[in-house]
Amino acid sequence: MREWLGQYKYRGNERYAPLLGLMLDRAYLTLKKEKQSALLSRKPSIIHRSWSADLLVPVPVSDARLMERGFNQAERLADVLSRRRKVPQLPLLIRTHHTGKQSFKSRAERLTDMKHAFAENPAVTTQFADWMNSEVSLNRPLRIIIVDDIYTTGSTIRACAEIIQQMGADYGYTVEVYSLTWARS
Numbered sequence: 001m002r003e004w005l006g007q008y009k010y011r012g013n014e015r016y017a018p019l020l021g022l023m024l025d026r027a028y029l030t031l032k033k034e035k036q037s038a039l040l041s042r043k044p045s046i047i048h049r050s051w052s053a054d055l056l057v058p059v060p061v062s063d064a065r066l067m068e069r070g071f072n073q074a075e076r077l078a079d080v081l082s083r084r085r086k087v088p089q090l091p092l093l094i095r096t097h098h099t100g101k102q103s104f105k106s107r108a109e110r111l112t113d114m115k116h117a118f119a120e121n122p123a124v125t126t127q128f129a130d131w132m133n134s135e136v137s138l139n140r141p142l143r144i145i146i147v148d149d150i151y152t153t154g155s156t157i158r159a160c161a162e163i164i165q166q167m168g169a170d171y172g173y174t175v176e177v178y179s180l181t182w183a184r185s
Contacts, residue, residue: 009073020182021080056089059148062098078147094121114155118163141174151181
């Protein structure tokens with residue numbers, strides 16, 4: 001897994017995206033099964049409804065990292081999942097600053113680095129509001145999945161989730177935030 005991630009993320013071997021995306025799809029199906037089971041145990045009368053995500057949000061990379069790699073690895077993984085599961089993807093977040101490679105930092109440094117590293121993407125604010133308004137009829141919280149390639153300390157996911165939760169609250173909606181990552185280190 002380490003070799004595959006290195007080939008994909010650091011050596012720009014984008015051929016790995018479909019394979020890694022399929023593996024992430026299996027993780028999505030596991031999440032879906034777990035959530036559906038929990039949903040049915042609480043409310044057995046809703047058997048006809050299936051749990052599914054409403055929106056995928058890839059973790060953004062900094063402009064420097066995008067220039068270096070030529071692509072956002074999390075976005076490519078989310079693309080595969082979006083196509084396979086027919087769940088829309090929206091880049092709700094932007095990186096506010098370049099944080100350097102997290103793999104070389106301690107847990108404490110990562111946690112500090114990720115504070116204020118993300119913000120709402122102003123380019124999609126209207127699109128997000130329109131999307132949320134179209135989903136209101138669900139009569140349940142919106143289910144948003146943050147997609148990234150690797151989970152180490154959870155600081156990136158937590159920072160992104162805080163922004164997404166706030167965005168939902170700003171529009172008067174409850175949002176359940178989940179995460180899917182291809183690997184955990």
